[in-house]
Amino acid sequence: MIERIAALRAEAEAAVAAAGTSAELEQLRVRYLGRKAELPNVLRGIAQLEPAQRGPTGKAANQARQALDALIAARGEQLAGGELEQRLRADVVDVTLPGRPPQPVGHLHLLTATRREIEDVFLGLGFRIAEGPEVETVYYNFDALNHAPTHPARDRLDTFYVEGAGDVVLRTHTSPMQIRAMEAQPPPLYVIVPGRVYRRDSDATHTPQFHQIEGLAVDEDITLADLKGTLLAFARAIFGPDREVRLRPHFFPFTEPSVEVDVSCFMEHSARPPQRCRVCKDTGWVEILGSGMVDPNVFGYVAEHGYDAERVQGFAFGMGIERIAMLKHGVPDLRLLYDNDARFLEQFG
């Protein structure tokens, strides 16, 4: 038995010395010292030996086990040290190498870029930007904007009502912020309101959700000429310095008088093929937004906030950001703006 222990010990020592990796060493530890290994079994079986053999056998087995234990631990440290060094060498970063080719970071979506472009124009004209809730009360969306109780826009076929919430809608325009802005601050007030609006409409020129920018100016001595001058500056900044605007009579519940605003066509007419101009249909004018002078009735809803229709006047306008972007960039279908097709989006970097 003692010879067998010596042989095991010699075999194990040779194997441990030859182990090349920590993983190999762990396998050897299991093989020679593990629960099912021979040496520990010898130790467990000492009691069954002849009494005279118990002492020397137990001693030899114990010594062998302790020696192996120490040997494996020492070899383990050696290997771990070498492996760490190897990893460090493999992971070394050469900071003098040139960087990887830069990845394109993308660019703003056409709608975002257009919104910012429009915002910049009005910031330059002295307007500030405000945002408002997309879930809005009927009071702000319709009532305070002078919509008659029978106005068709209130219909559930046209407007998303929030179920179980009473008179609450997804705002159908950014105009409710006219009232909220006036409630928040006495005149003079020059504000634009970009944001999402919702209507129950879906086809090539309508999506249930789209974007508007509202504008409101209230001050003393504001006239229709101020409105026209402001929109002319806007049209020239967005569509080119040679543009003209014209106002056509229209009706909106919350402006009086109300006008639709056209911009002179910005396409090159002399160079186009013999078809009709795709933008103006050869009329020379393109409708871009609706506007008008603030109806005195609307001021009636905010009279206690300093808006006395006898003292101040105002103009308001609202435009679709999608429409401006489509006109300016020749986008033929509104839905392209929402399809997330990279071939389309990449054209507007």
Ligand SMILES: [Zn+2]
């Ligand atoms: Zn044209």
